Amino acid sequence: MKGNSADCQIAVLGAGPYGLSAAAYLRAAGREVRVFGQPMSFWQDQMPKGMCLRSNWGASHIADPEKKLTLDAFCREKNLQLSKPIPIDAFVGYGQWFQSQVVPDLDRRSIQLVEPDEKGFRITLADGETFVSRRVVVAVGIKSFQSRPPEFDRIPAALVSHSGEHNNLGKFKGKSVAVIGAGQSALESAALLREAGAQVEVICRRQSLRWVGLHPQLHHLGLASKMLYSPRDVGPAGISRLVAAPHVFRKFPRWIQNRTAYRAIRPAVAGWLKSRIADIPISFGRQIVAAEVSGDRLRVKLSDGTERLVDHVLLATGYRVNIARYDFLAPSLMRNLKVTDGYPILKRGLESSVAGLHILGKPAAYSFGPIVGFVSGTEFASTELLRVVRAADSNGHRKT
Numbered sequence: 001m002k003g004n005s006a007d008c009q010i011a012v013l014g015a016g017p018y019g020l021s022a023a024a025y026l027r028a029a030g031r032e033v034r035v036f037g038q039p040m041s042f043w044q045d046q047m048p049k050g051m052c053l054r055s056n057w058g059a060s061h062i063a064d065p066e067k068k069l070t071l072d073a074f075c076r077e078k079n080l081q082l083s084k085p086i087p088i089d090a091f092v093g094y095g096q097w098f099q100s101q102v103v104p105d106l107d108r109r110s111i112q113l114v115e116p117d118e119k120g121f122r123i124t125l126a127d128g129e130t131f132v133s134r135r136v137v138v139a140v141g142i143k144s145f146q147s148r149p150p151e152f153d154r155i156p157a158a159l160v161s162h163s164g165e166h167n168n169l170g171k172f173k174g175k176s177v178a179v180i181g182a183g184q185s186a187l188e189s190a191a192l193l194r195e196a197g198a199q200v201e202v203i204c205r206r207q208s209l210r211w212v213g214l215h216p217q218l219h220h221l222g223l224a225s226k227m228l229y230s231p232r233d234v235g236p237a238g239i240s241r242l243v244a245a246p247h248v249f250r251k252f253p254r255w256i257q258n259r260t261a262y263r264a265i266r267p268a269v270a271g272w273l274k275s276r277i278a279d280i281p282i283s284f285g286r287q288i289v290a291a292e293v294s295g296d297r298l299r300v301k302l303s304d305g306t307e308r309l310v311d312h313v314l315l316a317t318g319y320r321v322n323i324a325r326y327d328f329l330a331p332s333l334m335r336n337l338k339v340t341d342g343y344p345i346l347k348r349g350l351e352s353s354v355a356g357l358h359i360l361g362k363p364a365a366y367s368f369g370p371i372v373g374f375v376s377g378t379e380f381a382s383t384e385l386l387r388v389v390r391a392a393d394s395n396g397h398r399k400t
């Protein structure tokens with residue numbers, strides 16, 4: 001064991017929207033916080049150049065307690081006029097600016113191990129340094145949860161990849177690419193591939209695409225719109241309001257929560273993509289049943305009996321939470337973590353069944369609903385976290 005850093009009160013693992021927002025709230029409340037990770041790395045490395053945000057302007061502010069670090073403040077300070085939908089490079093710039101304001105001392109090293117310690121948690125960094133933190137906030141996102149159809153398990157990476165493995169689809173120029181999926185990632189990747197000079201076909205199980213945002217006037221009906229749509233911008237009319245209130249949402253029976261959550265975030269495509277994908281062939285109602293290497297290409301068999309021979313298959317097949325894939329959580333911690341269907345079961349403050357271990361972002365969605373998978377959920381998550389940290393401090397219990 002190398003190094004012997006002083007104990008810290010709270011370690012925040014992750015420097016994406018959730019980790020940065022949590023750090024902003026905790027530091028503003030005078031807590032000693034160390035923050036780890038590469039700032040906005042998921043947005044920079046796991047999403048393609050040219051992509052635009054799905055969330056609207058009002059739902060894309062990373063929360064800070066004084067609301068001083070909004071997208072508007074960023075644009076004012078940098079003298080920027082951003083187009084809408086928000087381009088990803090601008091959002092990455094915003095997140096990095098937020099980080100420079102709140103966590104200028106960010107430690108970019110990654111965390112290798114978190115294990116229980118009598119004073120809290122022992123944390124080991126990638127370079128072997130260790131320290132003890134009384135409380136740990138895990139905000140490392142969904143990168144580890146890529147979901148891939150098993151048909152591609154044995155196919156070499158040169159021939160198949162997940163959409164979350166690319167930050168530049170330009171490398172497929174001149175190639176034939178089959179994109180699997182029917183959500184925003186699939187169709188936006190298809191548009192970017194086509195625009196980069198690839199030959200593209202989209203293959204999906206659905207019989208048609210679902211569109212969102214085709215009726216923007218519904219958001220401009222004054223009071224009626226306000227009653228139906230939350231500014232958090234997750235879900236359709238009515239459901240948008242319900243999922244924006246996680247403490248209400250979680251009181252509903254589980255089957256209602258599940259149905260509502262699915263309805264809020266089921267695969268759909270933003271209306272602004274329509275003209276860009278108009279001439280891209282889409283094979284609906286089909287799925288891949290087999291894939292085999294054929295020379296330096298890939299032959300895929302579809303459920304309708306047809307075949308495609310392509311240079312590459314891009315799996316825009318989403319993410320499935322499985323907390324066991326956070327391989328830095330020691331087995332001795334995992335044993336005490338209550339989990340259902342891959343999600344940790346969390347209580348107030350997004351605290352897990354291991355006291356002092358908080359889990360923010362998408363893994364919190366089983367306990368608090370779909371909003372915590374989006375940037376607009378940062379205000380709720382950080383406020384909740386701080387509330388519990390304060391309560392614990394004033395009880396003198398597990399003082400942080």
Ligand SMILES: Cc1cc2nc3c(=O)[nH]c(=O)nc-3n(C[C@H](O)[C@H](O)[C@H](O)COP(=O)(O)OP(=O)(O)OC[C@H]3O[C@@H](n4cnc5c(N)ncnc54)[C@H](O)[C@@H]3O)c2cc1C
Pocket residue numbers: 013014015016017018019036037038039040041042043047052053054055059060109110111112139140141142143185328360361362373374375376
């Ligand atoms: C294609 C795509 C488009 C999306 N578009 C939107 C959108 O428009 N609006 C929206 O609200 N949401 C969108 N989302 C959801 C988005 O992922 C979340 O809103 C957001 O990234 C959640 O932030 P986070 O802080 O939980 O995780 P992330 O942004 O993934 O941040 C994770 C952080 O953890 C760090 N990290 C990871 N492992 C370690 C480790 N071992 N040690 C230390 N640090 C570590 C990383 O470096 C990074 O800093 C999109 C998702 C995808 C896949």
